[in-house]
Each structure stands twice: as structure tokens, then as C-alpha cells.
Amino acid sequence: GAGVSQSPRYKVAKRGQDVALRCDPISGHVSLFWYQQALGQGPEFLTYFQNEAQLDKSGLPSDRFFAERPEGSVSTLKIQRTQQEDSAVYLCASSLANLGTRDYNEQFFGPGTRLTVL
Amino acid sequence: AQSVAQPEDQVNVAEGNPLTVKCTYSVSGNPYLFWYVQYPNRGLQFLLKYITGDNLVKGSYGFEAEFNKSQTSFHLKKPSALVSDSALYFCAVRDYSSPRDTGRRALTFGSGTRLQVQP
Numbered sequence A: 001g002a003g004v005s006q007s008p009r010y011k012v013a014k015r016g017q018d019v020a021l022r023c024d025p026i027s028g029h030v031s032l033f034w035y036q037q038a039l040g041q042g043p044e045f046l047t048y049f050q051n052e053a054q055l056d057k058s059g060l061p062s063d064r065f066f067a068e069r070p071e072g073s074v075s076t077l078k079i080q081r082t083q084q085e086d087s088a089v090y091l092c093a094s095s096l097a098n099l100g101t102r103d104y105n106e107q108f109f110g111p112g113t114r115l116t117v118l
Numbered sequence B: 001a002q003s004v005a006q007p008e009d010q011v012n013v014a015e016g017n018p019l020t021v022k023c024t025y026s027v028s029g030n031p032y033l034f035w036y037v038q039y040p041n042r043g044l045q046f047l048l049k050y051i052t053g054d055n056l057v058k059g060s061y062g063f064e065a066e067f068n069k070s071q072t073s074f075h076l077k078k079p080s081a082l083v084s085d086s087a088l089y090f091c092a093v094r095d096y097s098s099p100r101d102t103g104r105r106a107l108t109f110g111s112g113t114r115l116q117v118q119p
Helices: none
Strands: A005-007 A010-013 A019-024 A031-037 A044-050 A053-056 A065-068 A075-079 A088-095 A113-117 B003-005 B010-014 B019-021 B024-026 B031-038 B044-050 B056-058 B064-068 B073-078 B087-095 B113-118
Touching: A005 A088, A010 A019, A019 A088, A019 A113, A031 A075, A044 A065, A044 A075, A075 A088, B003 B087, B010 B019, B019 B113, B024 B073, B031 B064, B031 B073, B044 B056, B044 B064, B073 B087
Parallel strands: A010 A113, B010 B113
Antiparallel strands: A005 A019, A019 A075, A031 A044, A031 A088, A044 A053, A065 A075, A088 A113, B003 B024, B019 B073, B031 B044, B031 B087, B056 B064, B064 B073, B087 B113
């Protein structure tokens, strides 16, 4: 079956531009995560959805970052007024997990969107 | 707070030799531990996980990892390395002190270890 897909794979933006990154999770996966991976580093958590509900956004670095998942499937990460420090790979992951269960399902990652802000 | 340490930026090993990639963790509750591998321009691929039970966990591509609670370690191992194993390896932890603590559902990753297997 299809895995997690992300688009675009590469995005170049001028400083100050707004960007939107899309994630299509595996069908039926309830949980969706966004991570930011800087060059030479491990992924760092940004935000988490359970269906359409954004249950944790503690990792978003500023109010310029906004994520949504309005119908509980596709998610969009939006970055307003991009800055050079936003340059990174943005990874989306999904898992089967349900709230209230002993969630130990592994997360499946997409290929990422490499954002370069000039 | 949960954290992961991968003390080696790079591990070099000859093909056919055993390999070990080290990982130590810190959590306040019970750890769920994972290993992922990342190839160039690709997303992270799941290798194996420890949730509970046997301390030795077997995963994909002949990899295994040993959970050691007293040493808070979860080292990745393979008896015989292949050149195709060369990639970036990430250890990750999730603290499971409360199933309803949704903020802890996210994984905390180490900084990664680059494995280079020489022919």
C-alpha cells in the first residue's frame, strides 16, 4: 500500500514569503505528526494531530507556524513570513494510534519537504 | 523531559564484521524505544522497537537491539555488516508515564549516527 507522501519535495522561498507544505498520511492512520529536521540533526517534534484535533503544538517554534488537518486525513503545515532559520527538512509521520490506548505503534515517515529560505 | 544520546557521530566497520550503534536514553516513566534508518533524500524507515517483554528485540534487515534498563541503553547491533547498511541511524524514545498524556506521543530523537561499512 501507499506510504506517507509529502509535497512538494523541495521548496525554495524568498525571505518573507509564506509557504504551505502538504502531508498525505497512510489511509486509516489516526495520528499525524510534523517534525523539523535541521541539517545534521535528528528530527524535532513540531505538532501532533489525533484525527482533526490538534492535541499538541508545543513544538512549533513561533506563531508564524500553523498546522491544520481539517478532515482528519491530509494535513498542511504553513509557515508565514519565512526566515532563513526556517530552512530545514519538514517530516510528516502517521501512526494507527488512538487516544487512551497503550499506543506503541511505530510512526511511518514521509520523504520530507526540504525548505530553503534565501 | 525525555532525551536520547547517541555518543558517536560516525561508526566505521568492515563488511562482514559485527556492528554496534550506541544509544542511551532518559525518561521519567517507562520508555518506548525505537530505531530508524535514514538513507539520502529519503524519509526515516522503521527498524525495530522495544515496548515490553524480551530485552533483545529483532527487527528488519537482520538488525537487533538490546534494552538494558539499569544502563538506560538501547544499542543497535548486527552480527555481520553489509555495505548496503551504510546510512544514518536514529534512536528515539517515547516516555509512557501516562497513556492520556498526548503531549508525550511524539518521539524524541537522538542526533544520529552515521554508519559507514567498508567493503
